[in-house]
Amino acid sequence: MEPSETVADVLEMQSVVMQFGGVTAVxxxxxxxxKGEIIALIGPNGAGKTTAFNCITGIYQPTSGAxxxxxxxxxxxxxxxxxxxxxxxxxxxxxxxxxxxxxxNVLIAMHLRAKDNVFSATLRLNxxxxxxxxxxxxxxxxEQDLFGLKDEIASSLPYGLQxxxxxxxxxxxxxxxxxxxxxxxxxxxxxxxELTDFIVRIRDQYHLTIFMIEHHMDLVMQISERIYxxxxxxxxxxxxxxDIQNNPExxxxxxxxxxxx
Amino acid sequence: xxxSFHAMGERRRNIVLSLCxxxxxxxxxGYLQANKYEYNYAISIIERSLIYAVVAVSMNLxxxxxGLFSLGQAGFMAIGAYVTAILTIPTxxxxxxxxxxxxxxxxxxxxxxxxxxxxxxxxxxAACAALIGIPVLRLKSDYLAxxxxxxxxxxxxxxxxxxxxxITNGSxxxxxxxxxxxIFQVLALAACSxxxxxxxxNSSYGRxxxxxxxxxxxxxxxxxNLFRTKELSFVISSFFAGISGGMLAMFMRSIDSKTxxxxxxxxILLIVVIGGIGSVTGSVLxxxxxxxxxxxxxxxxxxxxxxxxxxxxxxxxxxxxxFSLLLMIVVLFYSKGLMGTNEFSWNSICRFFGRKxxxxxxxxxxxxxAK
Numbered sequence: 001m002e003p004s005e006t007v008a009d010v011l012e013m014q015s016v017v018m019q020f021g022g023v024t025a026v027x028x029x030x031x032x033x034x035k036g037e038i039i040a041l042i043g044p045n046g047a048g049k050t051t052a053f054n055c056i057t058g059i060y061q062p063t064s065g066a067x068x069x070x071x072x073x074x075x076x077x078x079x080x081x082x083x084x085x086x087x088x089x090x091x092x093x094x095x096x097x098x099x100x101x102x103x104x105n106v107l108i109a110m111h112l113r114a115k116d117n118v119f120s121a122t123l124r125l126n127x128x129x130x131x132x133x134x135x136x137x138x139x140x141x142x143e144q145d146l147f148g149l150k151d152e153i154a155s156s157l158p159y160g161l162q163x164x165x166x167x168x169x170x171x172x173x174x175x176x177x178x179x180x181x182x183x184x185x186x187x188x189x190x191x192x193x194e195l196t197d198f199i200v201r202i203r204d205q206y207h208l209t210i211f212m213i214e215h216h217m218d219l220v221m222q223i224s225e226r227i228y229x230x231x232x233x234x235x236x237x238x239x240x241x242x243d244i245q246n247n248p249e250x251x252x253x254x255x256x257x258x259x260x261x
Numbered sequence: 262x263x264x265s266f267h268a269m270g271e272r273r274r275n276i277v278l279s280l281c282x283x284x285x286x287x288x289x290x291g292y293l294q295a296n297k298y299e300y301n302y303a304i305s306i307i308e309r310s311l312i313y314a315v316v317a318v319s320m321n322l323x324x325x326x327x328g329l330f331s332l333g334q335a336g337f338m339a340i341g342a343y344v345t346a347i348l349t350i351p352t353x354x355x356x357x358x359x360x361x362x363x364x365x366x367x368x369x370x371x372x373x374x375x376x377x378x379x380x381x382x383x384x385x386x387a388a389c390a391a392l393i394g395i396p397v398l399r400l401k402s403d404y405l406a407x408x409x410x411x412x413x414x415x416x417x418x419x420x421x422x423x424x425x426x427x428i429t430n431g432s433x434x435x436x437x438x439x440x441x442x443x444i445f446q447v448l449a450l451a452a453c454s455x456x457x458x459x460x461x462x463n464s465s466y467g468r469x470x471x472x473x474x475x476x477x478x479x480x481x482x483x484x485x486n487l488f489r490t491k492e493l494s495f496v497i498s499s500f501f502a503g504i505s506g507g508m509l510a511m512f513m514r515s516i517d518s519k520t521x522x523x524x525x526x527x528x529i530l531l532i533v534v535i536g537g538i539g540s541v542t543g544s545v546l547x548x549x550x551x552x553x554x555x556x557x558x559x560x561x562x563x564x565x566x567x568x569x570x571x572x573x574x575x576x577x578x579x580x581x582x583x584f585s586l587l588l589m590i591v592v593l594f595y596s597k598g599l600m601g602t603n604e605f606s607w608n609s610i611c612r613f614f615g616r617k618x619x620x621x622x623x624x625x626x627x628x629x630x631a632k
Contacts, residue, residue, distance in 0.1 A: 057482065083484040095482075097475035099602070100468075108472045111465055112484030118493060121464035122457060130465060173484055 016065035025051040027233040043230035088175035098155035109172035144168040180212035275607040311451040314548035317532040319501035325539035327494040328474030330406040336413030339521035341382035341503025342510035346435045348378035354437040365427035379507040386503025421518040434517025537598030542605035
């Protein structure tokens with residue numbers, strides 16, 4: 001790829017292939033996400049979207065191809081290292097630390113920047129670090145309007161708040177790239193609209209780049225700068241929301257069979 | 262953060278109550294110690310309970326707080342016990358201990374004070390844990406349990422192996438181990454060990470352990486190195502299992518490989534389950550209940566006459582049947598154990614007795630605007 005005059009790419013996937021036995025879940029997927037963009041990855045169920053996310057975050061190692069983050073090849077890196085580099089994610093089926101408090105959920109994610117070790121932590125010689133992490137957690141929870149719930153057990157929160165908490169926890173790792181896996185799943189139109197505004201807001205507030213998988217077309221069409229469409233692991237279309245809405249292949253594969261959206 | 266006067270008063274009350282309880286316990290131990298010939302039996306039950314409490318909390322650290330189903334505790338105890346025993350048996354007594362096949366020249370004059378020997382025993386167990394953790398901690402749930410159980414059996418078999426005769430005295434075991442001179446020694450060691458583990462559990466590392474227990478994939482996505490963190494928990498747990506093994510050796514004064522059979526791991530698992538997986542105070546409570554329960558049920562082992570007829574069931578071994586039945590009842594009706602994942606706290610005790618009006622009645626936000 002020749003150096004473009006536009007914004008630098010935060011994320012680039014180069015012909016990524018992911019095979020499980022004989023099944024090719026992701027087939028020659030190439031895409032790029034520029035700094036500060038909101039990009040959507042859409043496609044019917046089973047199209048390989050989450051698999052693509054798992055290839056980025058190191059849960060899977062791609063069979064072939066490369067994933068570059070800020071120009072660095074992520075091959076062979078484990079998920080925790082990739083998070084430390086600045087990619088945070090949420091999960092399709094919310095994965096909170098269910099039996100821990102809202103506060104602890106976020107506090108745990110603060111630890112990756114802590115300078116302490118098990119001895120200093122046990123003997124409480126890391127008071128300064130601990131106080132800093134707690135202060136940062138409090139600030140983040142206040143910014144996200146979750147502070148009033150800080151002592152609640154994560155699993156006791158209503159669904160929408162669990163989603164918000166999961167995003168807050170991801171933000172606590174101070175990512176530059178945030179991957180959202182179906183953030184609006186299970187939300188009603190009003191909640192979806194709130195989430196749409198929320199995504200734009202956190203992008204601006206935390207200077208994020210956002211790459212998301214989403215089924216709610218309202219949300220996708222409203223805020224995405226560009227959209228990639230996957231079907232059976234292959235990219236079948238790529239472009240602005242208008243391009244995608246008018247692309248006959250996409251309409252056939254996806255939009256045409258969408259129930260309501 | 263948002264501490265009102267109310268919370269401060271509560272805190273002061275809790276400190277006073279804790280000091281009172283500690284004082285009361287110390288006074289009891291002091292009384293027992295002062296009349297140690299009279300209360301020999303009670304003292305030995307308390308000492309054994311304290312030792313089991315240490316190993317139960319160490320097992321809870323791995324099983325309850327990190328979510329790793331590990332059953333290697335008896336193996337790590339054995340390592341700690343043998344290291345402690347070998348280092349503390351007085352050199353003058355060694356020829357009589359190793360009278361069958363002689364003593365290996367390396368350890369003939371190796372001697373250390375009891376405290377140092379205990380710590381070295383713990384470190385030896387921790388080192389073994391670090392080594393076997395590398396392959397074994399990649400396994401999940403039941404597979405990890407089988408692998409660690411196998412490890413514990415290997416350690417036991419190694420200790421009893423004829424090749425080790427000159428170090429471990431093979432199946433004859435080790436005796437003449439100097440014991441504790443007072444119940445306070447056991448109490449102090451147990452309190453230090455459990456205290457350190459509690460500090461760890463409540464630290465930032467303890468939070469990472471819990472994160473792994475809750476969801477490994479999410480924990481990893483939050484930047485937690487799964488293997489390193491699991492290994493850390495496993496090694497620290499084994500260190501304290503080793504310490505408790507050393508304490509057990511000093512308590513029993515003589516050990517052999519049979520002491521550290523699978524049934525020992527089973528006993529400890531029992532304590533952890535009865536107390537509540539994920540509760541330190543539960544484990545301590547469980548240790549006392551199980552150890553004391555065993556002794557109290559002893560009368561089932563003695564012949565029992567009802568109207569001049571001897572009831573046939575009352576014979577040696579029957580108490581274990583009763584004991585196991587009680588366990589089954591506990592597990593059936595209190596499947597989360599006595600404490601669940603809760604810890605003992607004065608606040609909950611006071612709330613239980615209804616002295617405090619429920620402060621969390623109307624919930625959340627309104628008056629937390631302190632900062």
